[in-house]
Amino acid sequence: MVVSLILMMSMGPISSAQIGILPSVEITCDDPGPVEVWPGATRTTIVYCTLENPSIHSESVEIGTESEESDFQFAAPQTVTIGAGQEMDIQIIIRVPELFAAGTYSANVTAKVTEANGIDVTAITSTEEDSVSFEVMKYGSCEVMVGQGGGAIEAGDPVVFAASFVCEANAEFSIGYSLVMIDEVAMSSIWPSGFEDQSAPCQFQVQATGGGGNCQFQIATPSNLANSWSGCVVLIDDDGDGDGFGSSPPSSCNTNYPSLGVDIEPQGLSLVSIGLDSNSSVSELLMDNKELVGGGVGGLVLLLSLILVLRRRSRSYDEEWEED
Structure with a gap:
């Protein structure tokens, strides 16, 4: 057998189609699952491959990985040993940088027989490969900073405040915010009677490299409020993660959503009640x-x-x- 291997080496490189007594390997890989790249995600996917040795030799096979994206990192076995006529399953882990641009990408996994029965056959074996593709998922999120406002307000006076938004993303997406008033006693997000959202639409476009915006909010309160109202104003996004689905409003002020505490008191002794208006003295x-x-x-x-x-x-x- 050693003599036959020496004779084969003198013949030059051979393809995997020449099976039997010739050292060869076949590789097939399945496309891996998608990769999430939001901060804190594993940012990895696993490629499952099968190596087959159709020859009569025990082979040492060298595994290689490559991609057009130089930022991708691979973890794979460097060399495996496959018995004559045997198969072996291997796993290759692909790691993608945080907030890498969303899209579909490809990678190649290669296999080359380097030894047959302990003899170096690198010169007479070819490199076999299989290509896989996978998707980097879209991601977008905004941090909300609510400005001063809220607190104790007399009925009839508006609740006015501003909010700033700082967003990060790996794909362009649109986002908008709206208000929800939550009654601290009733634990309900249904708008109380007499309150009206007078805010201009809060919507903006976020680029793939990130961005943000600023919005002003105003809520009209009823002047004839009979009893005190305590609760909060909560900002709800219509697509906080860029996946096309908005957030569900909470039913309590004890929430991680950006919010502003508000206490509305009924009107006390006012200028009107004692006979004065804004033009009187x-x-x-x-x-x-x-x-x-x-x-x-x-x-x-x-x-x-x-x-x-x-x-x-x-x-x-x-x-x-x-x-x-």
């Missing part, structure tokens, strides 16, 4: 109620007069006691 109010004001001033003068008389009488009594 206190002097006008006094002139319109001069009889009431005059009576109050007269009563005050009478009270001061009584106090003076009592003080004078008290002094006179003190003087009489001193003379006696």
Whole structure:
């Protein structure tokens, strides 16, 4: 057999089609699953391949990997030994960089017989290969920073605040945000009666390299609110991860969603309730109620007069006691 191997080496490289006494290997691989590349993901996929040795020799086979994408990393066995007429399954792990551009990519897995029965046959064997393709999934997410606003507000006054959005993505996508009011007592995201979202649409386009935007929000509150209302305003995205599906609104203010606490109090003593509007003055109010004001001033003068008389009488009594 050693002699036959030496004779084969003198014949030059041979293909895997020449089977039997000639060293050869066949390789077949299945396309791997998609790769998620969001921060914190494994960013890996596994290629399953089968190596077959159709010859009568025990072979050492060298495994290779390659791709047009230089940023891909591969983990695969360097060399395997396959018995005569046997098969062997191997796994190759492909790792993709974080936030790598979404799309379909390919990779090649190669196999070459380097030894047959311990004899170097590199010169007479060819490299066999199989190509696989896989998908890098789309990803997009935005961090929301809610500005100042909320807190204690009188009924009739608007709830006004701004929000900034910083987004990262590996593919271009659109995103929008809307408001939900959650009643802290009822634990409900149904808009309370009399409240109205007067915000302009909050929508923007995020590029594959990332981006962001800013939005202003305003909610009108009812002026005739009978009881205090406590809860929060929550920002809900319509497509927070770029997959075409939005988020479901929470039913509680104890949530990881960006939110703003709000307390609405019924109106107390206001200018309108005492006869003033935005164009009136206190002097006008006094002139319109001069009889009431005059009576109050007269009563005050009478009270001061009584106090003076009592003080004078008290002094006179003190003087009489001193003379006696």
